Amino acid sequence: MAVKTLTIDGKAISAREEQTILQAARENGITIPTLCQLNGTSDIGACRLCLVEVAGIPKLLPACVTRVGEGMEVSTDSERIREYRKMIVELLFAERNHVCAACVENGHCELQDLAISVGMDHSRYDYMNPKCAVDITHPRYGIDHNRCVLCGRCVRVCDEIEGAHTWDFQGRGANTRTISDMFVPWGQAASCTSCGKCVQACPTGAIFRRGSTVAEMKKDRTRLDFIVTAREKKQWIA
């Protein structure tokens, strides 16, 4: 197991060579904002919120899928990075219909928290006002595409942890939609085990427990952590 030494925000750090910049930063108490990242599932670099600067490389690199390197000088916070992160969050709000005031997740939402942390007071981009469906054909859960940020956490948690692969994506760009099975209503998706992992994984109010009204939905990520710890460390601890 080779060790790499590098600096993150000026702090000297040693990390195992297979670690990503994000993992090394977290081990050393340095916070990098993330949205699509979910512990226990593969990293895909989709949301771009974890972009960092690496000295000598002109473009920004996503910390969650960039391996540490010897002598790397990483910067997680600069005027340029802050501006890009803010733009990303503003674009997410403009792309779908995120009406916080009428959302099940209001007050417990990772997108809302990100808006606060990046200092977003409004979106500079015109709202796209897309027509989005709400699917409540499943007896216990629902999916509201108005709130979906296409992070893919539900897709990965269902495939990689539950092993069902009920969720996937259809379409491209802003027209991408999360679909169940071969684009059938969730309640008719034969592969769904109704385990609820996608509900706990979803960062926004897109996937929710039926019967929750405004601000009532609160995700419990510790349930997923329990399963991941059991699988990776063979420890059944809560």
Add this chain to the structure above:
Amino acid sequence: MDRVRLATIWLGGCSGCHMSFLDLDEFLIDLADIVDVVYGPVVDPKEYPDNVDICLIEGAVCSDEHIHHVKNIRAKTKIVVAFGDCAVTGNVPAMRNPLGKIGPILQEIYCDRPETQGQMPGEKGLMPVLIDTVVPVHQVIKVDAFLPGCPPPAARIKEFVQLALSGAEPKLQGSGLKPG
């Protein structure tokens, strides 16, 4: 010191932001010592006056009348504030946007449904004409400051007003930016 000329206006919203303003309680008395409310739903003037220092705009821009109001406000006001989520994002009034153009929406609601009387409301020129896409205020005029929340809590309004009155840039930070 000259008294600060404050205006407020209620566009496409529920008046909840104004209610939250009234929740300032005793601070309203302090405010009355230094501020004149020169226009708004809580005072009498019918015409928006000149030389307004601060205007709090509640609500999204939903009609031709709202467009006229905000342009008029911009021309006569130093600091224009998007007051509450509807003004900042479109929020609840903008939820009709994905349904398409306003004509078919009104037609369905007022005429096509069996429980309705089968006629469009008002004569031509009597009612403001609703625009096809509800937009936040900053998409129509330049907005100087944003005060999010649905409604913004009174404590947040107080913090904002105090910042604005002190002459500092009224820019909220941290949890003061929480929408919803």
